[in-house]
Amino acid sequence: MKVLITAFEPFRGDAQNSSQLVLESLPERVGEVEVVKCVLPVAFAHASEEAIAAIERVRPQAVVCLGQASTRACVNLERIAVNMAHANNPDNAGAKPCRQPVVAGGPDGIFCKLPVDDLAQAVRAAGYPCAVSNTAGLYVCNTLYYSLLHRYADVLPVLFVHLPYAHQQAAAKPAATPSMAVASMSDAIAALLAAISAAER
Amino acid sequence: MKVLITAFEPFRGDAQNSSQLVLESLPERVGEVEVVKCVLPVAFAHASEEAIAAIERVRPQAVVCLGQASTRACVNLERIAVNMAHANNPDNAGAKPCRQPVVAGGPDGIFCKLPVDDLAQAVRAAGYPCAVSNTAGLYVCNTLYYSLLHRYADVLPVLFVHLPYAHQQAAAKPAATPSMAVASMSDAIAALLAAISAAER
Amino acid sequence: MKVLITAFEPFRGDAQNSSQLVLESLPERVGEVEVVKCVLPVAFAHASEEAIAAIERVRPQAVVCLGQASTRACVNLERIAVNMAHANNPDNAGAKPCRQPVVAGGPDGIFCKLPVDDLAQAVRAAGYPCAVSNTAGLYVCNTLYYSLLHRYADVLPVLFVHLPYAHQQAAAKPAATPSMAVASMSDAIAALLAAISAAER
Amino acid sequence: MKVLITAFEPFRGDAQNSSQLVLESLPERVGEVEVVKCVLPVAFAHASEEAIAAIERVRPQAVVCLGQASTRACVNLERIAVNMAHANNPDNAGAKPCRQPVVAGGPDGIFCKLPVDDLAQAVRAAGYPCAVSNTAGLYVCNTLYYSLLHRYADVLPVLFVHLPYAHQQAAAKPAATPSMAVASMSDAIAALLAAISAAER
Numbered sequence A, B, C, D: 001m002k003v004l005i006t007a008f009e010p011f012r013g014d015a016q017n018s019s020q021l022v023l024e025s026l027p028e029r030v031g032e033v034e035v036v037k038c039v040l041p042v043a044f045a046h047a048s049e050e051a052i053a054a055i056e057r058v059r060p061q062a063v064v065c066l067g068q069a070s071t072r073a074c075v076n077l078e079r080i081a082v083n084m085a086h087a088n089n090p091d092n093a094g095a096k097p098c099r100q101p102v103v104a105g106g107p108d109g110i111f112c113k114l115p116v117d118d119l120a121q122a123v124r125a126a127g128y129p130c131a132v133s134n135t136a137g138l139y140v141c142n143t144l145y146y147s148l149l150h151r152y153a154d155v156l157p158v159l160f161v162h163l164p165y166a167h168q169q170a171a172a173k174p175a176a177t178p179s180m181a182v183a184s185m186s187d188a189i190a191a192l193l194a195a196i197s198a199a200e201r
Helices: A018-025 A047-058 A116-125 A140-152 A182-200 B018-025 B047-058 B116-125 B140-152 B182-200 C018-025 C047-058 C116-125 C140-152 C182-200 D018-025 D047-058 D116-125 D140-152 D182-200
Strands: A002-008 A033-040 A062-068 A075-078 A080-082 A109-111 A130-133 A158-163 B002-008 B033-040 B062-068 B075-078 B080-082 B109-111 B130-133 B158-163 C002-008 C033-040 C062-068 C075-078 C080-082 C109-111 C130-133 C158-163 D002-008 D033-040 D062-068 D075-078 D080-082 D109-111 D130-133 D158-163
Touching (some): A002 A018, A002 A047, A002 A140, A002 A182, A018 A033, A018 A062, A018 A158, A018 A182, A047 A062, A047 A140, A062 A140, A062 A182, A075 A116, A080 A140, A109 C080, A109 C109, A116 A130, A140 A158, B002 B018, B002 B047, B002 B140, B018 B033, B018 B158, B018 B182, B033 B047, B033 B182, B047 B062, B047 B140, B062 B182, B075 B116, B075 B182, B080 B140, B109 D080, B116 B130, B116 B182, B140 B158, B158 B182, C002 C018, C002 C047, C002 C140, C018 C033, C018 C062, C018 C158, C018 C182, C033 C047, C047 C140, C062 C140, C062 C182, C080 C140, C116 C130, C116 C182, C140 C158, D002 D018, D002 D047, D002 D140, D002 D182, D018 D033, D018 D158, D018 D182, D033 D047, D047 D062, D047 D140, D062 D140, D062 D182, D158 D182
Parallel strands (some): A002 A033, A002 A062, A062 A158, B002 B062, B062 B158, B075 B130, C002 C033, C002 C062, C075 C130, D002 D033, D002 D062, D062 D158, D075 D130
Antiparallel strands (some): A075 A158, A080 A109, B075 B158, C080 C109, D075 D158, D080 D109
């Protein structure tokens, strides 16, 4: 099984993005899963088109998109993407959409086709804190997720995963900022890939 | 330099205590610091007497006490202990003191003699989230801290450190529960020991 | 303009439900808005059918559903309902659905047709903390919201509002539990009704 | 019984201070307690000297100092003040002390002499969320509290109370910011005064 895993570059003044740190620390192979990596720009207009280009090139059997969410305390599997793009601050390309549809005429929301609750349980059983989230927000993460869920519908399973800050990032943030170790998040994603592989078999 | 490091056993229904997990993962030597380990009972009446027995036996140049605090998101160095022992739930020996003095006639509060703000900065500089806390609570942690600060005053530096849950513990807690990797907390304590060693030199 | 406002009865061991307290303290008329009140059971199988019966009877020009959300700190206008019913604890009728569709064959998500961001801004401008939320959860609140948004689509505007605990409820909860005054929440809902009335005119 | 109640002026860019709003909404008399009001500057060098001047002038039987704490969700009665003044941002007079003693040679901490746990229980029994806090921080609030507890020791009971933001302030803050209604905080302080009056009788 071949899985494309995407992450995002740093944004909004941060020097690092926990999703990129985790992507880089993932091995090339997890059990029988071949991991293909791709870093995306934090840009409403370009993230999904670069992801789609990678999918067309790589032809994976599943896609796992990683993104950083500064207030989450554990690995968050996103249940749904919504057809709205909004930014309170410009993305890395300077765009600042105001509640625009991601796909004109698309449905309001699209569920992930993978069994996210079972996958989260598998990650927890492996010893890593993990939960299902019911909102991926309205920023670039959600736009990427919605675009891929809309385009690939039932032909390719896509899952978006929000990650907390890495410990080294939280070292420069307020004391109440939750974080996880990159190695632990990487192991959690490996456990997730094994569970996806088992679920898709 | 020889440092005694204490941790606590599990309590209140938890199968593990993050302080004990971190203690066990610490090496026997950190730079020029010799580490001597001691696990204490979560008991108002016994924790400090066992710690004092260990101190008399080991004759360390500093004492670092570790404890678990379920709501903290990073390594917390405690600035002060207060002369009050209180429990909302019984300790592991069944005791449930109600706002009693830790030491009859002792001062209301006793500051840590180590430069906690500089130590926290050193741990952050090493890449681990760390802050100074102004309250160690009123439970066994504070009673231990107060007892040692009161007894050893200026003759032996003592520091209490509150640690978040370990990731594997948070895997069984609500999604918003913050946690840290045991390996990262252990490395953070190693960085702390190096900084204490430098400060005491 | 006639608006039906629903609230929920107490559930899960609480003696009160903040939504019901707020409903009871609302006046019968807010500016040119006639307020018709209805208390619903916290039951997946009955909440929406009772709401629909009230709508058919009252023939309102808009529906505002109030519900209590224990972790919210301000008035939350819900942007979207999703086609999933799930409970970790039984509802007041003993039902405990496990990720079932609310409406078989319905779309995954349905946006509120009202301009929720403008409405939230109007409530804040009136001096009450208010935000738009992107998830109404998976419990009875979301099931009610989804059922009404699905049934009434473009013919009747429906908005779900999550409220924090009332101060008197938080008096018996942990110290970090956020809450609002019933009188303030009631005034916030009045400001919301005025804004809905202006938006629908 | 005559009680001096102090509050603080706005600081750090805020247009209002919840403690001042609550002070202004308090009646001149609560049961048999005569309330005398005094607004203090947010200044390490001046807050306590102005409070002391008011105490010498008013000759109260108790002093209750109110202050705003942006992260608290309920009325917080402070158990202890510590002998350290520190600011991460300048106070209203431009001072930014760095871990200086409040009173040179003073004890590290001084407990409030009032039965804070019983008082908090009385406020909760009146229907307002209230808890005892074990740290008043290191900013001007703590400096004022320490100065008064140190100076008046056993001759005059002094209590510091931290209040959340008022709802109207939270309307301009992030959605997770807790707040309380000014009227409710004022009623909570009235319940506190009644309980102090009963305790001192």
